Amino acid sequence: MASSELKILVTGGAGFIGTHTVLQLLQNGFKVTIIDNLHNSVSEALHRVKELVGPKLAGNLDFHLGDLRNKDDLEMIFSKHKFDAVIHFAALKAVGESVQHPFRYFNNNLVGTINLYEAMAKYNCKKLVFSSSATVYGQPEKVPCVEDFQLNAMNPYGRTKLWCEQMASDIHKSDPGWKIILLRYFNPVGAHESGRLGEDPKGIPNNLMPYIQQVAVGRFPELNVYGNDYPTKDGTAVRDYIHVVDLADGHIAALKKLFAKENIGCVAYNLGTGQGTSVLEMVAAFEKACGKKIPIKFCPRRLGDATAVWASTEKAKKELGWKPKYGIQEMCRDQWNWAKKNRTGYQSKKA
Numbered sequence: 001m002a003s004s005e006l007k008i009l010v011t012g013g014a015g016f017i018g019t020h021t022v023l024q025l026l027q028n029g030f031k032v033t034i035i036d037n038l039h040n041s042v043s044e045a046l047h048r049v050k051e052l053v054g055p056k057l058a059g060n061l062d063f064h065l066g067d068l069r070n071k072d073d074l075e076m077i078f079s080k081h082k083f084d085a086v087i088h089f090a091a092l093k094a095v096g097e098s099v100q101h102p103f104r105y106f107n108n109n110l111v112g113t114i115n116l117y118e119a120m121a122k123y124n125c126k127k128l129v130f131s132s133s134a135t136v137y138g139q140p141e142k143v144p145c146v147e148d149f150q151l152n153a154m155n156p157y158g159r160t161k162l163w164c165e166q167m168a169s170d171i172h173k174s175d176p177g178w179k180i181i182l183l184r185y186f187n188p189v190g191a192h193e194s195g196r197l198g199e200d201p202k203g204i205p206n207n208l209m210p211y212i213q214q215v216a217v218g219r220f221p222e223l224n225v226y227g228n229d230y231p232t233k234d235g236t237a238v239r240d241y242i243h244v245v246d247l248a249d250g251h252i253a254a255l256k257k258l259f260a261k262e263n264i265g266c267v268a269y270n271l272g273t274g275q276g277t278s279v280l281e282m283v284a285a286f287e288k289a290c291g292k293k294i295p296i297k298f299c300p301r302r303l304g305d306a307t308a309v310w311a312s313t314e315k316a317k318k319e320l321g322w323k324p325k326y327g328i329q330e331m332c333r334d335q336w337n338w339a340k341k342n343r344t345g346y347q348s349k350k351a
Helices: 016-027 044-053 071-080 095-100 102-122 156-174 208-216 244-260 279-290 314-320 328-341
Strands: 007-011 031-036 061-065 085-088 127-133 179-185 187-189 223-226 241-243 266-271 296-299
Touching: 007 016, 016 031, 016 044, 016 244, 031 071, 044 061, 061 071, 071 102, 085 102, 085 244, 095 102, 095 156, 102 156, 127 156, 127 244, 156 179, 156 266, 179 244, 187 208, 187 244, 208 223, 208 279, 208 328, 223 279, 241 244, 241 328, 244 266, 244 314, 266 314, 279 328
Parallel strands: 007 031, 007 085, 031 061, 085 127, 127 179, 179 266, 187 241, 223 296
Antiparallel strands: none
């Protein structure tokens, strides 16, 4: 079936990863429906997606303001549209916040996902790409992380992702007609090369790159670095950063596999670069991209943070035909380009 005949539901499609993936879906000819409660995103981002794809393709995108925790919102959308597959992004995603507010995470990430799975089953839509996370590995005994490692999430956010993965596996076991791909993201950063789409968290960012970016544009006086006593080369935590455009490409590859292959089952893939980068290395790369010094304040480690985590990407290369194109320099270049053009995020005047 040609992609132009396929209709995809994207939950949380107005968010950082969602908007970049929706852009790619439209450019690949898919029809897209988004449901998003705009808790940590804004509709301005979707206006910009439409601008980037042009008026012809923009007609293939429709948006519904709704919340997965409200079954009526899901019923309304599934009764109106016949979906060929679902990409499920909608979730809260901050490790530190999840430690302080676990109920918020259980309610949003688990209840919303259970309702979505039930609606999909009711309307016989059994193809799913699930937005999972490297946090399901916890602090692995060795790196890089391979998909068949023992899973051991260390914080409530990671556990919600792990439980949603396990639910997906149980659903497939009960009904082999389901085809489910679990994408375990490492640390998505960067922005669209146009500088029109990027990450715009509300309040103090929980993730490193938007925090560095907001210090660089003067919204915060300094960068808090949590922990400089880890057993790593420079004492700061090591992560696998991946360009958000590469990540979006990974979703297109996963979707194409769902439609091309029979009997996929429920299968997990890492999406990362396979390279570990420390916090201080990332700061240095961003300083090079923006030509400014980033003031740093070292703080105690955060509860629930792992020392060093990066991906083995062999399985995704082999089975999805996907590999990342961008390195740290390009990630910082594109993030800075977005930051310069949108100093206060999407609230800026349109460029």
